[in-house]
Amino acid sequence: MIEVSNLQKYFGYLPAVDGVSFSVEPGEILGFLGPNGAGKSTTMKMITGFITPTMGKISVCGCDIETDKLSAQRKMGYLPEGTPAYEEMTPRGFLGFIAEIRGYSKSERASRIGSVTETMGLESVLDQRIETLSKGFKRRVGLAQAIIHDPKVLVLDEPTDGLDPNQKYQVREMIRGLSRDKIVIISTHILEEVTAVCTRAVILASGKIVSDCTPRELEEKSRYHQAVTLIFKSPEDIPAVVTKIQNLELVKSVEENGLELLVVPEYKDGSLLPHISSLVREEGWQLAGLFQEKGRLDEVFRSITEEGSHAGH
């Protein structure tokens, strides 16, 4: 369990993190979201003990990061932003170094390296210098280093940043594949990632938590939640269609985009889709698609973080 209470970090007079409190239970995959400079990385750096908070307390599995830093650090695996590694080393040497610091004996080290090598698919590059590896492999080396001691807490700062879609998928699969009793904290500015891997999303803006809920709840906050999209096959008389739909009681607004109509409901109770589909049948509209939106995270994100940063000023 991680408990963070009233965490603050000032750089000069500038608050980077300003009164952040939250706690994470084992089994949770917590996603830190927020615009650049919101304090995600700074919070992670304080949790992992790299920088000292100006104020506030952090405890990781019962170990206070200030008074018992080493015990806390033993329980954590950390992938810093940008995956730093000793580039002149080979993954084998690098992982060996980390494992040695993590306190494994020589024979244990070999088996630990073997197992993370397999999980991360590093066999083919194990004896190549890290500086010669591709970005994807470097990231995997960084992740391997973070999980080599099978930590209870895993802190990953932008683990998929700069990877191609396949590599992103692999990293997410790896995170999801971790055992259920771990705490995982990841930071990201990719919103789809939150729905893809996280069980909880904390949004930071200007150093403050502005939202803390499940990704699902986040989607529900969207004004497009349960909105209905209609895609027409041919350019019909769209204005007439729009008027007809707008005449429905449940409809709040209709947004037009070429052959696509986005119908925003008045109430988010799922009652709009049946109405729309019966209207489509009655009118005999030829549609290429008709579906219900889950909600648009980017829109929620923008509205929450902008509100938050206005409140901060």
Add this chain to the structure above:
Amino acid sequence: MQGINIVLKREFASYFATPIAYVFILIFLILSGVFTFYLGNFYERQQADLSPFFNFHPWLYLFLVPAVSMRLWSEERKSGTIELLMTLPLTKYDAIVGKFLAAWFFTGIALLLTFPLWVTVNYLGEPDNGVILASYIGSWLMAGGFLAIGSCASALSKSQVIAFIICGVTCLLFILAGFPLVLNSFNDWLPAILVDTIASLSFLTHFTSVSKGVLSLRDMLYFISMIVFWLVFTSVVLEFKQAD
């Protein structure tokens, strides 16, 4: 202790993973040879000792040691590995001391590789090998002092060039503080006790006796306390600049 050892091993190996180590050692050997034979008049003196060799060590270290020490922390900071290192279950002192020792052992190796000079002088005459041994130890201790300054300079900046220059200038000040010319200029307007203090802070003052083969406890303590002071200062700098 365990942590120091692991950091030391990794750091030491990293010197030899790149050409830096070989280039450094080569240049060190060539320059020490040049200094000894051409500037030190090794043959012309007709004396079987190595003082022409050791006399030039402060000046040799002045620009070679910063070259070794500049990467200690600057590189970690630049590549971001400092964040990795400092979030591993290691104390800050494990990292600082481990890295320092790696650099110190490395210069020790370079120093040991000057053994052909010792062989030469023994072939040519009958030198006092005790004196030579004491000078070697003293020179290595002095290198440690330079390196500790370098460690601190390196912690100050992401840029290795800046680290090199800061270290070089600081070391130069510590050498010059014992240079008769500089001390004379102080003599006129500073009380003798202050002049003595300045002189006693100098590498040169302490190394002069060492290069003659007198390795007194006082000089050893001086070099060791220089090392300790600058390493502690390194940790202060690291703490202060942690978030950069």
